[in-house]
Amino acid sequence: MSVTIKDIARIAGVSPSTVSRVVSNHPRISKETSRRVKEIMAEMDYHPNIMAKSLVSKTTKTLGILLPRPAEELFQNFFFGELIRGIVTQAARAGYDMLLTTVTSETTELETITRLVMGRRIDGILLLSSRTSDPIVGFLQEHQFPFVLIGRSDEFPDVLSIDNNNIQAAYDATNHFIAQGHTRIGFISGPPNLVVSQDRLHGYRKALKEHRLDIRPEWIMEGDLLQESGFRAMSFFMSLPERPTALVVFDDLLAFGVLRGLTELGYSVPADICLVSFNNIPLSELASTPISSIDIGTYQLGYTASQSLLRVVQDEPLNQKQIIIPHRLIVRESSISPTANRG
Amino acid sequence: MSVTIKDIARIAGVSPSTVSRVVSNHPRISKETSRRVKEIMAEMDYHPNIMAKSLVSKTTKTLGILLPRPAEELFQNFFFGELIRGIVTQAARAGYDMLLTTVTSETTELETITRLVMGRRIDGILLLSSRTSDPIVGFLQEHQFPFVLIGRSDEFPDVLSIDNNNIQAAYDATNHFIAQGHTRIGFISGPPNLVVSQDRLHGYRKALKEHRLDIRPEWIMEGDLLQESGFRAMSFFMSLPERPTALVVFDDLLAFGVLRGLTELGYSVPADICLVSFNNIPLSELASTPISSIDIGTYQLGYTASQSLLRVVQDEPLNQKQIIIPHRLIVRESSISPTANRG
DNA sequence: CTGAAAGCGCTTACAG
DNA sequence: CTGAAAGCGCTTACAG
Numbered sequence: 001m002s003v004t005i006k007d008i009a010r011i012a013g014v015s016p017s018t019v020s021r022v023v024s025n026h027p028r029i030s031k032e033t034s035r036r037v038k039e040i041m042a043e044m045d046y047h048p049n050i051m052a053k054s055l056v057s058k059t060t061k062t063l064g065i066l067l068p069r070p071a072e073e074l075f076q077n078f079f080f081g082e083l084i085r086g087i088v089t090q091a092a093r094a095g096y097d098m099l100l101t102t103v104t105s106e107t108t109e110l111e112t113i114t115r116l117v118m119g120r121r122i123d124g125i126l127l128l129s130s131r132t133s134d135p136i137v138g139f140l141q142e143h144q145f146p147f148v149l150i151g152r153s154d155e156f157p158d159v160l161s162i163d164n165n166n167i168q169a170a171y172d173a174t175n176h177f178i179a180q181g182h183t184r185i186g187f188i189s190g191p192p193n194l195v196v197s198q199d200r201l202h203g204y205r206k207a208l209k210e211h212r213l214d215i216r217p218e219w220i221m222e223g224d225l226l227q228e229s230g231f232r233a234m235s236f237f238m239s240l241p242e243r244p245t246a247l248v249v250f251d252d253l254l255a256f257g258v259l260r261g262l263t264e265l266g267y268s269v270p271a272d273i274c275l276v277s278f279n280n281i282p283l284s285e286l287a288s289t290p291i292s293s294i295d296i297g298t299y300q301l302g303y304t305a306s307q308s309l310l311r312v313v314q315d316e317p318l319n320q321k322q323i324i325i326p327h328r329l330i331v332r333e334s335s336i337s338p339t340a341n342r343g
Numbered sequence: 344m345s346v347t348i349k350d351i352a353r354i355a356g357v358s359p360s361t362v363s364r365v366v367s368n369h370p371r372i373s374k375e376t377s378r379r380v381k382e383i384m385a386e387m388d389y390h391p392n393i394m395a396k397s398l399v400s401k402t403t404k405t406l407g408i409l410l411p412r413p414a415e416e417l418f419q420n421f422f423f424g425e426l427i428r429g430i431v432t433q434a435a436r437a438g439y440d441m442l443l444t445t446v447t448s449e450t451t452e453l454e455t456i457t458r459l460v461m462g463r464r465i466d467g468i469l470l471l472s473s474r475t476s477d478p479i480v481g482f483l484q485e486h487q488f489p490f491v492l493i494g495r496s497d498e499f500p501d502v503l504s505i506d507n508n509n510i511q512a513a514y515d516a517t518n519h520f521i522a523q524g525h526t527r528i529g530f531i532s533g534p535p536n537l538v539v540s541q542d543r544l545h546g547y548r549k550a551l552k553e554h555r556l557d558i559r560p561e562w563i564m565e566g567d568l569l570q571e572s573g574f575r576a577m578s579f580f581m582s583l584p585e586r587p588t589a590l591v592v593f594d595d596l597l598a599f600g601v602l603r604g605l606t607e608l609g610y611s612v613p614a615d616i617c618l619v620s621f622n623n624i625p626l627s628e629l630a631s632t633p634i635s636s637i638d639i640g641t642y643q644l645g646y647t648a649s650q651s652l653l654r655v656v657q658d659e660p661l662n663q664k665q666i667i668i669p670h671r672l673i674v675r676e677s678s679i680s681p682t683a684n685r686g
Numbered sequence: 687c688t689g690a691a692a693g694c695g696c697t698t699a700c701a702g
Numbered sequence: 703c704t705g706a707a708a709g710c711g712c713t714t715a716c717a718g
Contacts, residue, residue: 100427283599347712
């Protein structure tokens with residue numbers, strides 16, 4: 001079988017305790033012993049058994065990542081990829097591994113989490129998307145298990161969380177149109193059970209309200225629609241007697257569908273209707289009409305979430321439990337209209 | 344602290360061995376004992392310590408996923424997301440967790456793998472991209488550690504691997520143009536150190552050769568270029584005295600860049616030049632000109648890879664060590680040219 | 687059908 | 703600076 005600490009001890013003529021101390025760079029080991037033991041470890045290709053170490057140290061050096069259910073991530077593939085890249089990079093730097101878990105149905109999701117948390121499989125967990133009244137947040141909170149939310153919890157606002165100011169972001173996007181003179185502005189939302197969808201819708205409403213502009217239900221589309229249905233969604237919008245001249249769209253991929261739908265219907269962006277969306281995926285600027293998008297610092301969200309969770313897990317002091325990653329509107333062609341269509 | 348098997352044993356008035364057997368549904372435990380112990384476990388919210396179990400069973404019920412280095416994945420974000428979705432789904436079904444690892448530099452990559460493999464952290468590993476003469480493959484092979492390659496190994500062709508027939512796929516894509524009468528066909532490749540890049544280039548050459556068409560070096564672009572440089576790449580191509588009338592592009596995201604570059608230069612697809620690419624990401628059909636793409640069954644690649652590796656890890660019989668996932672050309676507007684530009 | 691005992695590979699007070 | 707011993711929470715022959 002594989003080489004153990006006992007094998008090394010025997011060959012080096014020391015006790016297993018000593019070998020263990022050499023491995024963990026214990027300060028009170030003589031240079032000479034350390035050198036010799038290390039030499040033998042290298043020779044014999046010794047590698048500590050991580051599970052054994054974990055059992056006694058009661059720490060796994062592993063963080064869990066809970067992937068959202070497919071329904072919730074469908075049109076955010078890019079976003080999650082970038083997020084995970086940020087998370088993994090930071091965790092790797094700290095010597096932590098990441099355990100990827102997914103949940104299939106609502107009924108089994110708590111079981112999945114319980115097994116990992118109570119089974120001491122991980123030291124902390126990252127929740128990649130915030131749903132309204134999420135039972136998982138309640139569970140983790142109750143068990144005082146370290147976790148970080150990417151997004152925010154409406155029920156437990158004190159929870160460790162990394163988020164954008166999505167209300168402000170949508171407010172900014174909407175104002176970007178208002179400042180150009182648009183008065184009929186529509187909104188295409190994301191999955192309604194996500195906090196981020198609600199926040200962005202909120203920011204949109206707030207901007208309209210502050211400028212005493214109409215908030216018409218028929219200008220707001222709840223985004224169960226996929227990219228593929230962009231065509232249908234747009235044909236609805238554009239057939240309205242009073243149709244919007246600008247749209248705030250929840251996500252870049254959605255915006256692609258919208259753009260495509262509009263084009264097929266014979267409308268042109270930005271001449272007939274303007275668009276701004278969120279996330280600023282690399283493809284946004286490669287659309288037929290480059291899409292204006294709010295960059296939310298996706299990589300940084302992941303990176304910071306990882307970092308904060310690691311501080312908690314390692315009992316290091318934490319300045320802020322809620323961190324806001326700044327956003328930035330990247331203006332491209334899709335949102336700059338010729339005066340023609342305004343008002 | 345948390346509830347252990349001993350606590351349950353004490354309260355149930357049985358031995359720890361019995362509790363252990365109840366947990367693992369050992370057949371020779373009386374219904375009555377099992378019922379009572381299970382009841383107490385539920386009451387006390389007992390969950391087995393996964394690390395302890397793993398230490399004695401010498402199995403971790405965990406598979407590793409090695410993410411390619413950023414440089415290699417840059418323009419394949421979608422592809423990897425979908426792949427991982429397939430992998431995780433299948434693994435979860437079998438009760439396995441996934442450990443996500445990434446490698447930063449070439450010098451540390453073997454260390455990272457060694458730690459996991461020799462440290463008995465995982466039972467098997469999935470390599471998401473196949474590089475030419477990959478030292479990791481050699482290492483795993485030498486240590487007889489279970490792994491599956493998504494792609495193929497040129498050095499170790501017998502290794503467990505799930506791949507497309509990329510030579511045939513590129514051959515098909517090229518023939519799709521030849522059949523339409525194109526004679527000047529270019530190729531935009533992916534990272535040259537990936538086997539898949541080489542295979543696709545190979546298929547392209549093969550098709551041209553068989554039809555005695557010119558293979559001109561200036562029509563082949565080695566794909567270090569990112570999406571952003573589509574413009575520059577295209578201005579090079581289009582300024583050639585004899586420019587291609589059709590392009591086979593390594594990846595859909597790359598195709599977006601190409602499409603955008605062509606548009607900016609005032610060319611139109613497919614009227615001036617045709618495109619076909621690979622991977623068939625959902626966005627392909629939403630491009631300004633819907634992009635023809637070879638669907639390579641990304642989800643199925645991941646799913647099958649997971650499945651095969653699990654068979655090996657669980658010592659189940661395996662019919663085939665090399666599996667080919669079928670590909671399929673999805674023809675859209677970008678590759679169907681009006682006769683004007685042929686020949 | 688059940689229990690006592692040994693052991694998985696490590697760490698860490700305690701003692702010297 | 704180093705070692706002997708106990709223990710982390712589980713499993714599994716062995717014996718009954």
